[in-house]
Amino acid sequence: MLKAGDTPLQKITDSILKQHGVNLWVKREDMIHPLMSGNKWRKLKYNLEAAKQKCQTILTFGGAFSNHIYATAAAGKEEGIKTIGVIRGDKPQPLNSTLQFAQDCGMQLHFISRSQYRDKNLVQNIKALKKQFGDFYLVSEGGSNSLALKGCAEIIKDIDINFDYLCTSCGTGGTLAGLLVGLTGKKRALGFSALKGFTNLEKNIDQLTFEYNQTKYHNYQVIHDYHFGGYAKFTQDLVDFMKKFQLQNEILLDPIYTGKMFLGIYDLISNGFFPQNSTVVALHTGGLQGIEGMIKYRGFPRI
Ligand SMILES: Cc1ncc(COP(=O)(O)O)c(C=O)c1O
Numbered sequence: 001m002l003k004a005g006d007t008p009l010q011k012i013t014d015s016i017l018k019q020h021g022v023n024l025w026v027k028r029e030d031m032i033h034p035l036m037s038g039n040k041w042r043k044l045k046y047n048l049e050a051a052k053q054k055c056q057t058i059l060t061f062g063g064a065f066s067n068h069i070y071a072t073a074a075a076g077k078e079e080g081i082k083t084i085g086v087i088r089g090d091k092p093q094p095l096n097s098t099l100q101f102a103q104d105c106g107m108q109l110h111f112i113s114r115s116q117y118r119d120k121n122l123v124q125n126i127k128a129l130k131k132q133f134g135d136f137y138l139v140s141e142g143g144s145n146s147l148a149l150k151g152c153a154e155i156i157k158d159i160d161i162n163f164d165y166l167c168t169s170c171g172t173g174g175t176l177a178g179l180l181v182g183l184t185g186k187k188r189a190l191g192f193s194a195l196k197g198f199t200n201l202e203k204n205i206d207q208l209t210f211e212y213n214q215t216k217y218h219n220y221q222v223i224h225d226y227h228f229g230g231y232a233k234f235t236q237d238l239v240d241f242m243k244k245f246q247l248q249n250e251i252l253l254d255p256i257y258t259g260k261m262f263l264g265i266y267d268l269i270s271n272g273f274f275p276q277n278s279t280v281v282a283l284h285t286g287g288l289q290g291i292e293g294m295i296k297y298r299g300f301p302r303i
Contacts, residue, residue, distance in 0.1 A: 006031065007027060007028050007029050007030075007031050007032050007038065007158060008028050008031065009025045009026070009027055009028070009159065009160070009161060009281070010025065010026045010028055010249070010251065011023070011024070011025055012024040012025065012026060012249055014248065016266065016269060016270060017269065020269050020270070020272065020274070020276070021276035021277050021278075022269050022274050022276075022278050022279075022280060023277075023278070023279040023280065024265070024269075024280050024282065025161065025163070025279070025280070025281045025282070026249075026251060026281075026282050026283075026284050027155070027158075027159055027281055027282070027283050027284065028251075028284050029041075029042070029155065029283050029284055029285055029286060030252075030258075030284040030285070030286040030287075030288060032286075035070070035071065035074035035078075035289075036071040036074055036075055036286075037067050037071060037285060037286020037287050037288070037289070038283065038284065038285045038286045039152060039168075039174075039175040039283070039285040039286065040067055040068055040070075040071035040072075040143060040286065041071065041075075041151075042148070042151040042152045042154065042155060042175075042178070043068075043143035043144065043147075043148035043151050043152060043174065043175070043178075044071060044072065044075045044139075044143060044148075044151070045151040046147035046148075046150050046151050047137070047139050047143065047145070047147045047148065047151075048075055048079050048081065050137060050147060051081055051137035051139075052079070052081060054135075054137045055135045055136060055137055056081055056082060057081065057082040057083070057084065057133070057134070057135065057136040057137065058072060058076060058081055058082070058083050058084070058136060058137050058138075058139055059083075059084040059085075059086065059129060059133060059136040059137070059138055059139070060072050060083070060084075060085060060086070060138070060139040060140070060141070060143065061085075061086045061087075061088070061117070061120055061140070061141040062085060062086075062087060062088070062141060062142070063087070063088050063089070064087055064088065064089060064092060064096060064098065064099060064293075065096065065098050065232070065290050065293040065294075065297075066087075066098065067286065067287045067289060067290055068141070068142050068143050069085045069087070069098065069099070069102050069107070070098050070101055070102060070289050071143075072085065072102075072107070072139065072143070073085065073101065073102035073103075073105035073106070073107035074101075074105055076105060076106065076107060077105040077106055082106070082108075083102075083105070083106065083107040083108070084107065084108045084109075084110060084133055084136060085099075085102055085107045085108070085109050085110065086110050086112060086117075086120065086129070087099065087109055087110065087111050087112070088112065088114060088117040089111065089113070089114055089117075090111060090113075091109070091111045095109075096293055096296070096297065097289075097292050097293060097296075098289060098290070098293055101289070108133075110132075110133075120141070121140070126138065141172065142171055142172040142174060143174065144172040144173070144174025144175075144177070144208060145174070145208075146208075146211055146212045148174050148178060149174065149177050149178040149181050149208060149209070149212045150178070150181075150212070151178065152174065152175050152177070152178020152179055152181075152182070153178045153179070153181040153182035154182065155178070155179060155182060155283065156179065156182030156183055157182070159281055161279070161281070162279065163187065163279040163280065163281045164187060164188065164274075164278045164279050164280065165187065165188050165189070165190060165274065165278060165279070165280040165281070166179055166183065166187060166188070166189045166190070166280075166281050166282075166283070167189075167190045167191075167192065167261060167265055167280060167281070167282040167283065168189070168190075168191055168192070168261070168282075168283045168285060169191070169192050169194055169257035169258055169260065169261040169283075169285055170191040170192060170193045170194065170195075170201060170222060171194055171195065171257070172204060173191065173201050173202075173204045173205040173208065173222075174208060175283075175285060176189060176191040176205055176220065176222075177204075177205045177208035177209050177212070179283075180205070180209055180217040180219070180220055181209060181212055181213060181215075183217075183219065185215075185217055185218075185219055186219065187219065188219050188220065188221070189217075189219060189220040189221075190220070190221055190222075190223060191205070191220065191221070191222045191223065192222075192223050192226050192260060192261040192264045192265075193222055193223065193224050193226075193227060194227060194231060194256055194257050194260055194261075195227060195230060195231050196227045196229065196230035196231070196233075197224075197230075198224070201222050201224075202222055205220070205222070223264060223268075225264070226260045226261070226263060226264035226267070227260065228260055228263075231256065232255075232256050232294065232298055234255050234259075234294075234298075234300060237263070238255065238259055238260065238263055239255075239300070239301055239303070241259070241262070241263045241266070242255065242259045242262075242263075242303060243303050245259075245262055246303060251284065252288055252291075253284075254286070254287035254288050254290055254291055254294075255290075255291065255294050255300050256287060256290055256294065257285060257287045258284055258285060258286075258287060261282065262282065265280065265282055
């Protein structure tokens with residue numbers, strides 16, 4: 001079984017919180033493992049067990065800077081499981097730091113075109129991959145499947161304070177879906193989409209929870225207003241916010257997911273979204289390995 005570190009709850013102090021009567025805590029899931037970001041560790045936990053019982057090889061999908069690819073490669077190395085990463089787009093020359101790390105962990109990288117990637121889940125394409133690589137345990141893009149929900153649901157019992165709202169960043173929505181399972185319809189969950197115009201996100205979340213336990217939850221809301229231009233895009237406001245947040249709280253954020261979510265939470269607080277005396281817990285889902293790629297390839301400033 002994968003080993004986990006402690007993930008403390010850190011209280012944030014800021015005049016804006018005082019002014020609006022909101023208590024904000026950060027669940028430091030980024031501290032769960034040095035190489036597997038919080039939500040990735042949670043998603044992989046039961047998938048690794050299943051892979052070990054099935055065929056000792058995991059095949060999964062991701063983009064060239066994917067936190068999921070990085071974490072799966074690290075998990076495979078730690079657990080002695082062979083990993084294959086099917087990567088969207090041409091092979092970069094040289095490999096970027098995410099892919100180089102994955103390869104150094106022993107992950108076999110296989111590059112496919114963007115159009116092939118769109119069709120990656122078609123039965124005939126999975127069959128073709130099995131023909132090429134032999135039998136494997138398939139983990140979907142972003143690691144979001146029923147066993148991932150089971151792992152993410154366990155975050156709830158690790159939050160040992162009473163709270164009203166639980167916030168997480170969303171890509172595929174798997175993490176939020178798992179939190180909803182753990183919350184069993186109680187309290188409110190907010191997901192902050194890192195993608196622009198991902199209108200199917202709620203549908204994805206409902207589908208994932210339905211597949212897991214035939215339940216659709218209504219105690220959540222996805223907020224689509226804080227993508228800052230879309231996946232891996234950023235604005236100067238985001239940079240300034242992250243700088244200030246890091247300085248005040250000594251918590252490093254990533255520009256793709258957690259930076260955007262925290263700016264969103266602060267903005268909602270300023271707009272009076274949370275009632276007085278609300279307690280809000282925000283998950284720090286990690287993703288810090290992606291910072292170097294953002295600096296090198298997207299011009300994100302080193303903070
Ligand atoms: C750091 C980080 N936070 C949040 C997410 C969103 O997770 P999900 O795809 O489960 O919505 C991801 C997904 O890749 C991530 O890497």
